[in-house]
Amino acid sequence: MDHLERGAAACPRVMICGLRGSTGKTLVALGLISAWQARGVSVAPFKKGPDYIDAAWHTRAGTRPCRNLDTFLMSEEQIRRSVGEHGCTADLTLIEGNHGLFDGVGADAKASSAELAKLLQAPVVLVVDCTKATRTVAAMVLGCQHMDPELRLAGVLLNRVATPRQERAVRTAVEEICGLPVLGSIPRLSGLEFPERHLGLVTPAEHPAVVEPIRIARQAVESHVDLDAIRRLAVSAPPLTWTAEPVLEVPPGARGGIRIGVVRDSAFTFYYPENLEALQRQGAEIVEVNALKDPGLPPLDALYIGGGYPETHAAALAANAGFRSALRREIEAGLPVIAECGGLIYLSEGMVMDGVAHPMVGVFPVTFELGKRPWGHGYAVVEVDGPNPFFAPGTVLRGHEFRYSYVRSARTEDLRMAFRMQRGTGFDTKRDGLTCKNVLASFCHFHAAGTREWAAAIIRQAWFHAERRRVMTGWAEAHSGRGAETAAELAASVAALGGGP
DSSP: OOTTOEEEEOOOEEEEEESSTTSSHHHHHHHHHHHHHHTTOOEEEEEESSOSHHHHHHHHHSSSOOEEEOTTTSOHHHHHHHHHHHHTTSSEEEEEOOSSTTOOBTTTTBTOHHHHHHHHTOOEEEEEEOTTOSHHHHHHHHHHHHHOTTSOEEEEEEEEEOOHHHHHHHHHHIIIIIOOOEEEEEEOOSSOOOOEETTEEOOTTTOTTTHHHHHHHHHHHHHHBOHHHHHHHHHTSOOEEEEOOOOOOOOTTOSSSEEEEEEOSSSEEEOOHHHHHHHHHTTEEEEEEOTTTOSSOOSOSEEEEOEEOTTTTHHHHHHOHHHHHHHHHHHHTTOOEEEETHHHHHTEEEEEETTEEEEOOOSEEEEEEEOSSOSEEEEEEEEEOSOOSSOOTTOEEEEEEEEOEEEEEEOGGGOOEEEEEEESOTTTSSEEEEEETTEEEESOBOOTTTOTHHHHHHHHHHHHHHHHHHHHHHHHHHTTTOGGGGHHHHHHHHHHTOOOO
C-alpha cells in the first residue's frame, strides 16, 4: 500500500464518554474489554487524549495494546488511519473518551471527545454518575443531545446507583424524556481499588494486584450491563476509510542494524505504542533496559527515556549507581539520547523527595523537587530555535506535559535549551528542550503519529553514532602505534559524517 492508496473496513466501533472526569468511564471500559475478550470477541482499545495510565490499564484488561487518539496532537487522517489499521483486525473497537463529553481546548472546546466521536462516526454511550440524583440525570442527558444534534448519542449507562428505587426513577426519566435506551445500571461497588496519586491512577506496573480491579470491573459489567446491545451499536457504525502512511526518508543505509534502547521499568512506563512501532518500521531493534536493576547499558546506537514516576522511585534509581555511571559515560562518548519529562528529571543532578536529595545521572546542572500542584499540565507547542541533535531550527512540534516536579535549583548559566514555548510551561515557562552533547530532554511528550519527524530524527542520529564508532574503531585498528599524528585525521573523518538535524 503506497501513500496514495486508501484502506476501508467495517471496523465496528463504540465510544464510552462521560459528563465529566471520574464518572466511571475507565471502570466501564475495562469491564467491557475484559468481558468481551472472555467471550472470544477481540477488542482493539483506544483512549482519547494524551493519557498513558488509562491506556496501560486497557492494555492489561485485554490482549492488544491500547492506542491514544488526540485531535490536537494528530491530524484527522492520522486518527482515522490508526483506528482503521488497528481496528480492522479486531471484532470490535472500543474508545474511551476523556474529561466531559464536550470539554476541550479553549472556549470553543476543540479536541473534545464529542469532536472525536463525530470524526470517527462512532456511536456514543454516555456514562452518568447517578450519585444523589434521579430525574436530573435525564436533564443532563437531554442537554447533551441538544448541545450537538450531529453527535450520535446512542445510549446511557447509569453508574453508582444506590438503590433499585433510584435506578427505576432514573431509567424511566432517561428513556421517556430523552428517548435513549439505558444499557446498564451499575451499583455502588465496594472493594474496587484504583489507587490515585499526583498524575492520576497508579500504573498497572506498580499496582500490587493488577488483576483484581480488572476482575471486579468485568464482573460489574457482566452483571449489570447489556453487552450484546452495546456490541450491536458498535456494529451499526458506518464503514471507515483512511489513507496509508507515507514513508519518511532516512539516511542511506540507516534502515536495519540499529539498536535503540528504551528505558522501561516501573519508574519509566509512559510510552505510546506508536512511538516504538515507528522506530521499528524504520528498521530499528528495540532493546529494553531497566534503570532500577540493570548494572549497565548494553551496546546501543541511541537511547529513549520516556516519562513516568522517577520521583517515587528516586531512592531506587539513585541506588543503582552502576547504571547511572554507565549512562553518563555513554553520553560523554556521544550516545544520542532523547528524553521526555521523567527522563529529563532522571538526567538531572538530583531529585528531592520528602526532604531527601537523591543523586540522578548528572547530565544537566538542575535539581528537582516534587511539588503539591501541577507545574505543567496540558497541551504544549514548541518552536525549535536552538542547536540540538534531532530537529532543524524552525520546526514546530506539538506535544503535552503533565508534571508536579519543579526546579529547586539550577546553574542557569550552564543550561542550553533548543525550544521556545508557543504554548505550555516547558522548563521555565519560556523555554524547554535541554541539550548536552547528543542529548535532547524536554518536559514535552511527543506522539510519533502526529510528530512524524520524531522517529526519523532518532534513526538518523543512531545511524550517525554507529558510523562514528565504526570509523573510530577502524582507525584505531588500522593505525595502532602511530600515535598522535593520526588524531587530526581521525577527527576529520568523524566530523565528515555530520549528524546534525
